[in-house]
Amino acid sequence: MTDFNVRSDSVDVEQIMRQIRERIRQKRGVDYTEEQIRELADAKLERFLDPSGVRSGLLEAFRRRPATPGYDFEDTALVDSDKAIVRFVRRLLSPFLKLLINSNRLISVLHMQAAINREQEERHVLYYEVIHNLVLEMTRVSIESRNLKMRLESLQGRLEFNERRARALEAVVQYKRGGHGPGEDEELASTEPQGGVDPITGGESLRTRRRRRRRGRRPQGQAEGSMAGDDASGDADGVENGRDESLQHEAGHAGSSERQTARDTHHQSAGTSSGHHEGGPDTPDPEAQ
Amino acid sequence: MKLAVVVQRYGADINGGAELHARYVAEHLAKHHDVEVLTTCARDYVTWANEAPAGVEEIHGVRVRRFPVAHERDVRVFARRQEAVFDRAHSVGDELAWLDAEGPTSPALRRFIRDERGTFDVFIFFSYRYWHAFHGLRAVHDRSVLVPTAERDPAIGLSIFPPLFRAARAIMFNSFEERAMIRHVAGTADLPGKVVGIGSEIPERPNPDRFRQEFGITERFAVYVGRIDRNKGCGELFDHFGWYARSMPGDLHLVLVGKSILPIPDHPRIHHLGFLTDRQKFDAIAAADLLIMPSYYESLSMVALEAWALGRPVLANGRCDVLKGQAIRSNAGLYYESYAEFAEALYAIASSHSLKHALGQNGRAYFKRHYAWPVIERKYLETLDRIARDGVSGARTLDPLPGFFARRRGSVPPAADVLATVPAGPSLS
Numbered sequence: 001m002t003d004f005n006v007r008s009d010s011v012d013v014e015q016i017m018r019q020i021r022e023r024i025r026q027k028r029g030v031d032y033t034e035e036q037i038r039e040l041a042d043a044k045l046e047r048f049l050d051p052s053g054v055r056s057g058l059l060e061a062f063r064r065r066p067a068t069p070g071y072d073f074e075d076t077a078l079v080d081s082d083k084a085i086v087r088f089v090r091r092l093l094s095p096f097l098k099l100l101i102n103s104n105r106l107i108s109v110l111h112m113q114a115a116i117n118r119e120q121e122e123r124h125v126l127y128y129e130v131i132h133n134l135v136l137e138m139t140r141v142s143i144e145s146r147n148l149k150m151r152l153e154s155l156q157g158r159l160e161f162n163e164r165r166a167r168a169l170e171a172v173v174q175y176k177r178g179g180h181g182p183g184e185d186e187e188l189a190s191t192e193p194q195g196g197v198d199p200i201t202g203g204e205s206l207r208t209r210r211r212r213r214r215r216g217r218r219p220q221g222q223a224e225g226s227m228a229g230d231d232a233s234g235d236a237d238g239v240e241n242g243r244d245e246s247l248q249h250e251a252g253h254a255g256s257s258e259r260q261t262a263r264d265t266h267h268q269s270a271g272t273s274s275g276h277h278e279g280g281p282d283t284p285d286p287e288a289q
Numbered sequence: 290m291k292l293a294v295v296v297q298r299y300g301a302d303i304n305g306g307a308e309l310h311a312r313y314v315a316e317h318l319a320k321h322h323d324v325e326v327l328t329t330c331a332r333d334y335v336t337w338a339n340e341a342p343a344g345v346e347e348i349h350g351v352r353v354r355r356f357p358v359a360h361e362r363d364v365r366v367f368a369r370r371q372e373a374v375f376d377r378a379h380s381v382g383d384e385l386a387w388l389d390a391e392g393p394t395s396p397a398l399r400r401f402i403r404d405e406r407g408t409f410d411v412f413i414f415f416s417y418r419y420w421h422a423f424h425g426l427r428a429v430h431d432r433s434v435l436v437p438t439a440e441r442d443p444a445i446g447l448s449i450f451p452p453l454f455r456a457a458r459a460i461m462f463n464s465f466e467e468r469a470m471i472r473h474v475a476g477t478a479d480l481p482g483k484v485v486g487i488g489s490e491i492p493e494r495p496n497p498d499r500f501r502q503e504f505g506i507t508e509r510f511a512v513y514v515g516r517i518d519r520n521k522g523c524g525e526l527f528d529h530f531g532w533y534a535r536s537m538p539g540d541l542h543l544v545l546v547g548k549s550i551l552p553i554p555d556h557p558r559i560h561h562l563g564f565l566t567d568r569q570k571f572d573a574i575a576a577a578d579l580l581i582m583p584s585y586y587e588s589l590s591m592v593a594l595e596a597w598a599l600g601r602p603v604l605a606n607g608r609c610d611v612l613k614g615q616a617i618r619s620n621a622g623l624y625y626e627s628y629a630e631f632a633e634a635l636y637a638i639a640s641s642h643s644l645k646h647a648l649g650q651n652g653r654a655y656f657k658r659h660y661a662w663p664v665i666e667r668k669y670l671e672t673l674d675r676i677a678r679d680g681v682s683g684a685r686t687l688d689p690l691p692g693f694f695a696r697r698r699g700s701v702p703p704a705a706d707v708l709a710t711v712p713a714g715p716s717l718s
Binding site: 011012013014016017020021023024027 | 616617620621622623624629630633634637644647648651
């Protein structure tokens with residue numbers, strides 16, 4: 001996050017708020033406005049939601065349902081008419097009608113029914129609103145979940161890389177801490193990457209450098225004799241030196257790649273260690289650890 | 290001049306927004322004019338129960354005359370009537386019944402105002418939505434000043450109030466947003482008055498260290514001062530701050546000052562200190578990195594002004610037009626309308642010393658320019674002088690209340706619908 005560095009006479013709160021909103025947009029990647037979310041909820045649900053779970057045209061279907069009839073029922077409805085004369089006669093005879101049947105009860109029941117119907121209608125509107133809001137929220141949540149999933153994948157990748165890197169680093173730490181007694185040479189051999197290339201830096205290992213220093217201190221003949229003796233004893237150095245040369249070439253590449261990106265470091269450490277497998281059965285494989 | 294300040298409650302220990310506002314105005318105008326406060330015996334704004342004795346007393350050098358409330362508020366009746374006028378088509382009679390249920394209904398106060406109208410040159414009424422202001426102002430509209438303290442709530446959409454706004458000799462608005470809203474509902478821009486607001490008694494040297502020692506708070510913190518109530522946006526504040534503490538870097542704490550009627554979350558970085566004295570409150574604000582004002586409805590946030598007076602930035606709820614407008618006009622605060630904005634704005638202030646300092650400096654200058662007591666007093670005195678100069682010729686027309694039948698005609702639209710037509714947003718032009 002960048003810091004705000006401002007003077008009091010140059011503060012513009014609206015400008016700062018614009019910066020803050022811009023920052024939020026950058027963080028989210030895509031900033032959906034309320035209208036966009038509504039649009040998504042209306043038209044593109046199938047892209048985010050399980051179509052078998054929620055119909056994308058649900059709200060549309062709800063909206064399209066047939067209009068409800070009028071539920072109004074007044075006390076005068078039973079005797080009402082478009083024609084004034086009929087209305088007059090009905091009203092005139094309504095006391096007589098009341099003698100024959102209990103029309104008050106009928107009116108009261110129909111009145112109640114009208115009220116119930118109205119209430120149902122109001123409830124429908126509420127249902128519609130609830131469903132609409134649910135669909136909106138589901139859309140919002142599904143977008144959020146998709147974003148989180150992407151972030152999680154990215155984090156998982158980085159975590160795995162860090163774990164591999166940590167393992168490789170542990171190998172180096174063990175090597176540096178190792179003693180120099182005869183009993184510990186085997187342990188060193190098992191922990192040090194052979195072939196003289198550091199798995200992390202991609203450069204020469206300490207062992208390679210030490211061997212080269214030792215050779216540099218000896219006279220030329222001694223060095224050759226020694227090398228011959230060594231060859232006779234098992235040709236180990238010859239093999240190693242030959243491998244040193246070829247691996248130093250690789251290490252040059254590995255080192256430069258290492259410095260380029262962190263991801264490349266991971267790739268190189270794995271690649272280098274696979275090259276060392278030929279050097280001996282005890283060569284550590286950071287991947288295997 | 291002899292002035293009457295008419296307010297629903299009054300007392301040195303009553304700290305409600307409009308009541309404190311009225312007390313400050315009365316005490317400051319008393320330096321220039323003969324001021325008497327007319328109020329009720331109520332102390333509780335929910336029940337309006339008569340707790341203080343009726344009669345005359347003196348508070349901080351100002352004479353206070355109290356009148357009994359005829360009946361306490363029945364919360365259920367009030368809720369029913371409020372629903373009827375806010376959400377459904379209704380009649381003027383329904384609105385008057387709602388006003389009666391809201392209270393504080395004090396016929397004795399109205400009678401005194403009517404009988405003694407010649408004794409006072411000007412009556413200053415506080416809070417348009419209460420019984421005392423409606424009936425009192427109607428009794429003496431030709432010598433009335435109204436301090437509406439209006440918020441963006443449905444009461445402003447009731448049909449009984451526009452005639453009141455049009456009849457007052459002057460309206461002392463708290464903010465430009467309030468003025469725009471009242472002009473809209475009154476149906477005219479011709480409402481004499483000024484945008485005044487209110488000052489505050491800011492101590493010369495608040496002591497942040499004293500606060501930290503007293504309450505053992507050593508961490509950096511944001512402070513909220515006021516009633517801890519869901520209606521004040523505190524629920525949302527707790528949610529936002531909880532997420533902020535989990536997801537954002539830093540160790541900013543949240544300190545809550547005020548009486549709580551909402552459970553405080555059990556969070557290691559949220560501290561509730563309860564009600565504090567003024568000295569402690571100012572020390573707390575001075576010790577804080579910033580003040581958070583999460584309220585959705587404010588006609589003027591005194592505590593935000595106090596924070597600015599002490600050079601502290603404010604993080605306000607951007608859905609409150611008044612707070613957002615003030616933050617933009619003063620260049621002394623940021624605002625939020627979502628969690629993402631809350632987190633980024635809070636982090637920006639908490640992490641950037643230069644931004645915090647610049648906002649604080651602007652706040653201090655803004656307070657000094659608009660809300661220092663000499664400025665407030667001058668605006669009131671100019672208004673009172675104008676009323677005295679114009680005399681009765683400056684009186685405005687008061688529309689009579691509808692007659693018996695018209696009062697019962699249920700053709701008045703729901704107040705919430707009227708409110709929806711009022712333009713929203715900060716008034717920046």
